[in-house]
Amino acid sequence: MKRILFYDDGSGFGGHSISAIDAVKYLLENTNLKVGFMFYQxxxxxxxxxxxxxxxxxxxxxxxxxxKAARFRNLGALLSFPVVAKIAQTISIIKPDVVIVVQGTIELSSLGLLAAKKANLKAISFIPLTQSLSLMQGKLSKLRDFINLHFYKLPDAFITTSAQAKYNLVQQGVKSKISVVYYGPDLRVWHRQERNISRQKYGIDNSDYVVALVARIELKHKGHDFLITSMAKYASKLENIKLLVVGDGSDEEKLQKLIQTSGLSERVKIIPWGNDLSYIYSAIDMLVIPSRLEGLPLVMLEAMYYGLPIVASSIDGMLEILPQEWLFQFGDSEAAIETLLRVKNSDNTEYLLNHKKRIMTEFNLDEFGKNFYKTLCEAQIDTKD
Structure with missing residues (x-):
């Protein structure tokens, strides 16, 4: 294996994009591979x-x-014969030994899967989210889930990011090799900032207990709406708790209106996503992940590095990594608020120290890069004709 090509035609930028870039960086620093990246301009x-x-x-x-991916990406990809042919032609000119298709879900970058197969090249799906779309109750979800069964058959191998995600792939009928590669932050670039300066930067009062939700603002996926309605329902219990929403996305306007109509404008603040989140993690007291579905959230691992407690819905990577006492059932507002309050008032020292140790030894860029490269080599050998 001498040349690899990453492919990502998505218009959004999330954890799967960041981890793919981290993989590229590791391969460039530590191997002799020639690396290319094809992306939507x-x-x-x-x-x-x-x-x-x-x-x-x-x-x-x-x-x-x-x-770029169509609105209903899988159906659109199947019907985009000329586009697939053009992408396949371009990939053929590059002549990679393997194409790594960066997929938040199986629908994302599905054009790349079709193009790689048309070019008769090995394709590896790098995919963190492997749940049925029916869980998100999206438009035509049952039809899209049915079509996706075809796309799950296309990759020669899968790299995913949690044991639950691997289990989901098996449930989707995947027969190709599935490898779990845990990722994590680049420890060389993350630094703790001074708390008071960090709080001043975002206008946070020192008497406030600040919980942050750091994610793309996509309500059906990330659960911002669930958290806001839960906070509104139990506002009398929240005392000095404030919520900092960090991110942007297609549902930002909807979220703003929901905050206003819920009477939480004084308690909830939205700030845009930035490349350096170290000041966020240094300013807050807790991270909350109220997602309807997830893979292995990078923000969870970053918060573990910063020694923060994390309250999250009891699914996927959070269920695999976090202590049971920090988890709640998605959709149960009372449980979400009670869990938040319990963790806020508990001594979490032992958990926090253990999490920091796991970041230093298991969940970091160096370990991710080594295991990613090892998996690439094994997959290339296993898929040779």
Missing amino acids: GNQRLYDRLTLLVREFKYLELYPIEF
Whole structure:
């Protein structure tokens, strides 16, 4: 294996994008592989991050394309014969030994799966979210889940990020090799900032207990609406708790209206996503992850590094990593608020020290990169004709 190509035609930028960039960085620093990245040219945040990498590693090859995933990505991909043919032609010219298709879900970058197969190249799906779309109650979810059964058959191998995600893939009928590779923060770039300065930066009073939700603002996925309605319902119990929502996304306007109508404007503040979250983690007291579905949230691992308690819905990577006392059933507002209050008032020292140790030894960029590269090599051997 001498040349690999990452492929991501999504217009959004989330944890799966960040972890893919981290994988690229590790491979460039520690292997002799020639690495390329094909991406939708309209994804400005992804382009900016890749451009920074090119400045550091001038031999990283970028291939911007004009195509992006359709609204109903799987159905749109199946019907996009000319587009798939053009992408396949471009990939064939690059001549990678393997195409790593960066997929938040199986629908994302599904054009890349089809193009790699049309070009008769090995395709590895790098995918953290493997649940049925019916769980999100989206439009045409049952039809899309049915179509996705076809896409789950296309990759020659899968790299996913939690044991639950691997289990879900098996339930989807996947027969290809599935490897679990845990990722985590780059310990070289994360630093604790001075707490008072960090709080002043975001206008946080020292008497406030600040809980942060750090995620794309996509209500059906990340559960912002569930958290806000839960806080409104039990507002009398919240005392000095304030919520800091960090992020942006397609549902930001809906969230703003929900905050206002719920009477939480004085308790909830939204700030835009930034490249350096160290001041956020240094300013807050707790992270909350109220997601309807997840993979292995990078923000959870970052919060573990910063010694923060994390209250989360009892699913996927959170269920696998966090103590049971910190978890609640999604949809149960009373349980969510009671868990938040219990963790706030508990001595979490033992858990926090153990989490920091696991970040230093298991969940970090170096371990992720080594295991990612090892998995690539094994998958390439296992899938040779």
